[in-house]
Amino acid sequence: MRLMLGISLLLAVAAAASLLTGPVGWSDLDHQLLALRLIRLLAGILAGAALAVAGVLMQGLFRNPLASPSVTGVSAGAALGVELALMGSVLLPGLVTIVPAACLRPAAGFAGAALALGCLLAVARRRGDITSVVLLGMVLSMLFSALGAYLLSLANDRWELGRILVTFTLGGIDTATGRSVAVATPLVAVALGASWCWGRTLDVALSGEREAASLGVDTVAMMRWALVWTAVLAAAAVTLGGGIGFVGLIVPNVLRAYLGPGHRSLIVASALGGAAFLTAADVCARVLHPGPGEIPLGAITSLVGAPFFIWFFTRERAAGRL
């Protein structure tokens, strides 16, 4: 309980800093600017919570603290969908008359994630084992990433399109719109609630597929629904913030060391912790850049996350806690 209060306090401080940080001071902030900063704050909270809880689900399902939504190919699928939408909106201006521009990005992100998810569920239905799902997820992830790189190479001769795609790939919530936040909010809320409901099942699944099945777990249903909610969370996060790494690895692993392996409390704490971490990272992206502009958010999370994760993992491994 004390830990939850501490994380909530961190989130409140990060949120206040996010609203106060920018070239225009608080006293000169008009309603329009305040609304923009609020959208950015909400995007950070939603993307951070979604990524962290997606990490909890993947680590629980695969019983591996190094698992993350990226191993399922769902994040890469969502990213490819958004990249296609960004290209389409520039190269085919008529497209935005069919699908409103504000809806195109989230719709394409969720469609890309759904494509990856469809492949995973088809394999889960035919094979029913986690190893096959992991292998397919890794293949999908590499395939979608390769297609994304190909799209980026096609955009080389169009400076504006190339800039948009690179910005998205590097990750950042500064491009999130009110519409994308409005689309993502109910999806993230439902997925967080559903993830919490699967928490006890994931606790029992810590004993392995066979033992869990003997204790009453419908392991196929668990795998399907954990993949579905991971896909929803990852797609929402990618749609809001592009390529942001390490949140789903760092936040759950740090909190698990204090809370233990029980998934329900870990999901609540990770949602709060992920939101606080990404909001704070977004403030750093704005504050630490030497001139005008921002450091890409994905670069901040990776620069902080990679060495921290190596240190943390080594320490926990030595202590026998991981």
Next chain:
Amino acid sequence: MNLDPSEPVLTVSALSLVRAGREVLHDISLNLHAGQVQVLIGPNGSGKSSLVMAACGLLPPSSGAVMVGGIAITRLAPRARARLVAYVPQRSELGSGLRVGQVVAMGRFAHDGAWGRDASHHAAIREALLQVDALELASRPFTELSGGEMQRVLIARALATSASILILDEPSSALDVAHRLGILRLLRRLAEAGKAILVALHDLNEATQLADAVVLLQGGRILAQGSPQAVISPVHVRSAYGVTLVPGGGYGYTLDGS
């Protein structure tokens, strides 16, 4: 589900099982009664573990059926199945820093609701730990226990399910003599308390001491079944294992021809 005491609580009928294109069990039939300990023996690869998992409903049969209280076990929902049949693995895959109390609490999963714990949750865990003399272990990390303690905790988890049928896969194979005897005594005590127990064992002496009935498997088929004295005979043992029993007290054995 009401189980008639005169009827078997678990019936395996003409069970065949194909795994990875190979028939690992062929035409297996047995009846398990409440209060009975039935022991599966046989050389490595004879199909003991496959039969244990099929009897638990964890492997669907290729033909034949496993019936519990007159219902095919594969037709039961996972939670309903877990309330009737409990499985104790040879070794658990648990390695995540869970405490013993949390491990045993997993046994209550099939009784818990979506939102809250079953009313008897804590009492059932305490009772299960008491039955295996492991109450003092409740707050210790599971992975720090000795092999014998781990096995007792896994049996406690199975007891926490309140299932009337316990199915164990070589529970004593990795234990020293004292812990093996402790597990055998515990299983006998549980059978006397009314549990139906199907257990795969390697050691023929242990099988003789523990069993009310023995099933000897060879190459996925039943070579002999019945009382321990009838099944663990020199003829059957030579046929199944290729070794000769040496008379005198226990079932000592030497390599065939030596």
